[in-house]
Amino acid sequence: MSLKHDHNSSRDRGDANQYVEKLLSSLDEIKSAHPQPYLHARVKARLSQSHDYEQEPTFLAWFWNGKWSLAVMAAILVLNASVLLYYFDSQGLTFGKNATAEKIIEEYQLDYQSTYTYLDE
Amino acid sequence: MQALLEDHLLVEDLKQGSEEAFKALVELYQRQVYNTAIGLLRSPEEADDISQEVFIEVYQSIARFKGESKLSTWIYRITVTKALELMRYKKRKKRFAPIISLFNSDGEQMVDPADFAHPGVKLEQQENASVVFAAISKLPEKQQAAFTLHKLEGLSYQEISQVMKTSISSVESLMHRAKTNLKKRLKNYYYVTKA
Structure with missing residues (x-):
């Protein structure tokens, strides 16, 4: 309740404004801060590390970071899919609704023919 | 005008890969970079780390600097971008800290530089x-x-x-x-x- 009262009091509003200005003025005379010494040497050390890495990349790093890895992986996937399709095809397995329907008709025709053959005998 | 000319010569030397020029650049701009970083990140350690990253970026990207803006403006831009990236990363990390701590009990401490x-x-x-x-x-x-x-x-x-x-x-x-x-x-x- 007292908080609400403080907000509404013009005297307190004035005090609050003064306080805010006082806080903000703490940044007025700010001096520049010094970085840790030997910044150039540390930057150079990090640069030489990254150069070494660039000069002698491991095969895995090269593979995983490069665009070639994507191309090789895509080629492997396509090859795998082709081998699987060829295998299913050679085994007489087919996919899809139409393929199933064709297979049922084929089986029905075989049954029909065998029945007739039996009757003939 | 003198400063612009000096910057131009410095950039040309840097593009030639001069070590001396790079050292001069770090000496010249390290306070500017560090102060901007510490003002945004409010952590001396992170400001120091970002300062190193800024100069690495400058070294690696100087060939692409066309001189359309002042060198100091370009370096300020890199500093602000790097500092904001780190701030975003810290925010994300803070958001997921409870989940990460479930899986990683030895994880690094999240420091909130409130003081x-x-x-x-x-x-x-x-x-x-x-x-x-x-x-x-x-x-x-x-x-x-x-x-x-x-x-x-x-x-x-x-x-x-x-x-x-x-x-x-x-x-x-x-x-x-x-x-x-x-x-x-x-x-x-x-x-x-x-x-």
């Missing part, structure tokens, strides 16, 4: 300044960047607009909102501490 003492602030002003820095850290990142560049680095609105690649009127608007938000937060702090 940051800027090394350039007078000792008797440290307490007040840390309250202001805490309030600045709650501002949206663009307002933080504009306010820090203006108040701590003393850049004009025109220079800030070049660093942030925006119009002067946008910088004016950012600064106005930053000041209004800061005053509102600091007033609330006054009422809460008084109550």
